[in-house]
Amino acid sequence: MKVIEPVTHSEWAAPIVCVRKSNGKLRVCADFSTGLNKALETFDYPLPVPEDIFATLNGGAVFSQIDLSDAYLQIELSDESKKMVVINTHRGKKEKKVTLNVIGTVMSGKLGWLQIKCAA
Known part of the structure; x- marks a missing residue:
């Protein structure tokens, strides 16, 4: 999968x-930090303590493990998001096609949903 591709025009260019x-x-x-960071909204989700995780898993019958170490390179950005993460290089503007290294932010939002689903 290509991570970046050329773009001719963008309102955002870092x-x-x-x-x-x-x-x-x-x-x-x-x-x-030259512009886009100030326009972003952050969502903080506190990570649960191990005791809370084990209490939630208590009584479970099926468990799974997921390695998310390179997951941010596998999540494709929406067309709207691609327009905001353009980089300005000596070879012209390039548009990122996949998420940046913000998996922590993405996953913190997903973890809240996941915890509710597991506890149900």
Whole structure:
């Protein structure tokens, strides 16, 4: 799956910042502090303490484990969201097709729903 694709026009365009990773390769990051961050709404969901999780799972018969370490690269953005996460590079504007590394925010909203479903 392609992560970015060219775009000709956008009302939002964040500059990029290159950061050297520990293995010497470069990571290209978008600097959304220049505008988009201020326009976003945050949703905080406190993570439950282990005792509460175990109490909720008590009596369960089927359990599952999900590895979400790279999940943000697998969730495609809506067309409306793609317009807001455009990056401005030396090769023109590029539109992100998948979620950025905001899986914590996404999952915190989903965890509230999940906890209710598991407890029911």
